[in-house]
Amino acid sequence: MAPPRPYDRPLTRAGLPTEVRAMLDDSPLQEPPQQGRTSRVAFALDASGGPIVLKCSAGEHLEVIRREHQALRTVHPLGVPAPQPLLFLERPTSLGREGWLVTQRLPGTTLETALSTELDRARRTSLLTDFGAALARLHATTPPPDFGSYNWLEHTLEVTNTLNPAVDPARIERLRNKRPSPVAPALIHGDLFLDNVMTVGGRVIGLIDWAFADIGDPRYDVAVATHDLTPADRAAFAEGYGPGARLTAQEAAYFVEIALLF
Structure with a gap:
């Protein structure tokens, strides 16, 4: 043992x-x-x-x-x-x-907890719109030139293989080969599940667990942030984030699959 x-x-x-x-x-x-x-x-x-x-x-x-x-x-x-x-x-x-x-330590409760207890549609919509706007601001932030990986996707797949050696190498290779058409890279959080988003008083006030932050594909953050949301919740998020939040089903599935490999 x-x-x-x-x-x-x-x-x-x-x-x-x-x-x-x-x-x-x-x-x-x-x-x-x-x-x-x-x-x-x-x-x-x-x-x-x-x-x-x-x-x-x-x-x-x-x-x-x-x-x-x-x-x-x-x-x-x-x-x-x-x-x-x-x-x-x-x-x-x-x-x-x-x-x-x-x-x-950031104050408040996680967005996951806040959404699980918020039944009022208007307050729920406001919270998700605020989340979308907060993520849009992150993606628009210019990072220092020496921050981030040379090739975000390749680096992420390598880290996945290190942290989870049980992943089938053929699956990693398939993800390499089916990557979506590239978009402009941005500063991304890299682990934007809803339990890494902190809220206070119906507002998003911070993000935690930054180990996978990088210069990468902003669709990755969007896909991970919204994959458990209802269509109405996704629409509220997109209202705050902007048109870039409207991923195709193929894009969303691709980036969520990568995130769930860890």
Whole structure:
């Protein structure tokens, strides 16, 4: 049996790096009921009582947390609705090298939760229109010239193969060969499931989990963001985003298939 990875176990104050412990007040760590795919996550308060998020990754997922740190350092100063990175470090352990990322914790509830409880059609439409507008602003943001992959799609398929070796290589090759006609690349979030979108008071106020941010195909974000929505909800999203939100069925299916490979 393989030894447990550092982030397979609950995070405890005693197990935190010294630099992370020094940032915290005396309140206990709180772990969300649903953990991330590539890291262990806990919520805490910093020494001044501000809400923060702790993440730990190791092994094959160490590169993912490195990428999230790099992405947040890049996009947060651009005014993009992303949490502020506060600390990143790596350290060796008896179980291998691990990485720690501390960020600001955005307030509110996820868009997934907000939509599951919002039955009023007008408020639901307003929320989804706001989401579409927020994503359009992200895609219109000019990133620094040194950010992003040379070839987003190829890089994404390579990362998929690394994080999920069980994926059939023939399926990866099929996705390479059936890619849609290219569009102008944009700054993308890269993991825009609705539980990565934060809302407060019926407004979208931020996006979390930026490890897969890149310069890539904006249709990927749109497809992932809307694939679980009803036709009426998609129309509300498109009202905020603009004509680029109206994907063909083939485009939507292609990009969602890639997203669900991880």
